[in-house]
Amino acid sequence: MAKLDVSIIEVIDKMVREGESEEKIIRTLKDLGVEPNKAKKLLLLGQADTFSLLKGEIKKIVRGEMEEEKPVLKKFIEEEAMGSADTMRQELTKAVISDLRVYEKDITGQSQTFQEQIQQNINRVNDLNERVKVKLNELGEAVRDVQVDMDEVKVKGLGSRNRIISTILWILGLVFGVMVAGNFVLVSGQPITIDSLILMTIMALLSVTMLFVATVI
Template sequence: MKNESIIQVIQKMVQEGQSREKIVSTLKDLGVNDEQAKKLLLIAEADTFTLLKKEINSMVREEFSNNKKDFDNLIRSELKKIEDNEKERVEQVALAQLGQVEKDVLDKTKAFETRVNEVVGSSQKTVGMVKIALDSVHEKLSQVELDIEQIKVHKYRKKTMLFSYGFLVLGLLILLFSFGLFVVKLNELDLQQMLIIGLAMLTSIVFMFASIVS
């Protein structure tokens, strides 16, 4: 019991910030020798440190409990900031990617329009050439019809008429074949094929004129 009272005295003096020498001197006054006084001082200091730790832990828990709501609000606020920043960053990335996709689509659309315009221009040129060729063929056919009428009026000999009609039929067949080939392969014609078809048409006209002459 006496030892417990002495320890309490020591703890009180330690808490008050008394020096070690004064604590040891006080213990000697209480009848404690020097060696025992030092041991008791160590025990008291250890107990005081333990109590101090408990007190600090208690204060920390109390402080945390009192400020828990503020901590929660702070955490939520920081998380909201992070979320907003990430959301903004994602939106910026998405807008940048969308802008690039839009640019690619516009570039491809312009390229397609240019190609279509080129094809249309080429087709219009081809159609114009075909129209000119057809007009020329129509004129030749009209002339052939007129010549045929003249042949009928003159009534050549039977043999001459047979040769004339033979040339005429052959010329018409070549002309129709050339015209049909021209129409069927209109979109696939190249310069060489157009020259061949033109020569065939001229050949048919020569045959028809030959039929008239004969």
């Protein structure tokens, strides 16, 4: 490139930087002996160089501002990350507490049900005791009646018949006793239901009553 072209480009670059109008730049170039077409091309070239320089300066400015704002951005990102972590931690804690409350409610409900079952069994045992007492009183009265009848029979001299009845009662009493013992052996090591306990109690009472009556005949 000739020295004159370099000088002309410098003039164009200076005038562009100074914000001169396109017409004034072309007119100046004509005064310097540059043809109109070439003047326009040189003007475009000068504007392109100026735009490239402008882009470079803008990049520098943006880069500098980003470097200045980098600590602030870093702090902002860290704060946002910590805030998100705290939020997630709180949500997780709430979820765990909610699950624990549901589990506690289920356990409490099961415990109440178990206590209700125990109370029902206690009530049934108390009822069994009352029923046993009633049966014992009834059996006691029956034994006394039988004993009175046997005394009357003895008075009437029916000794052989009494011995037969006594033997039968002994056998029946022993049979009931063996059945009760057999039931205890069968249910040993297993939970005994209230119904089974009532049945064995009645059989035991019958066995004792029959053996007692057999002794008084």
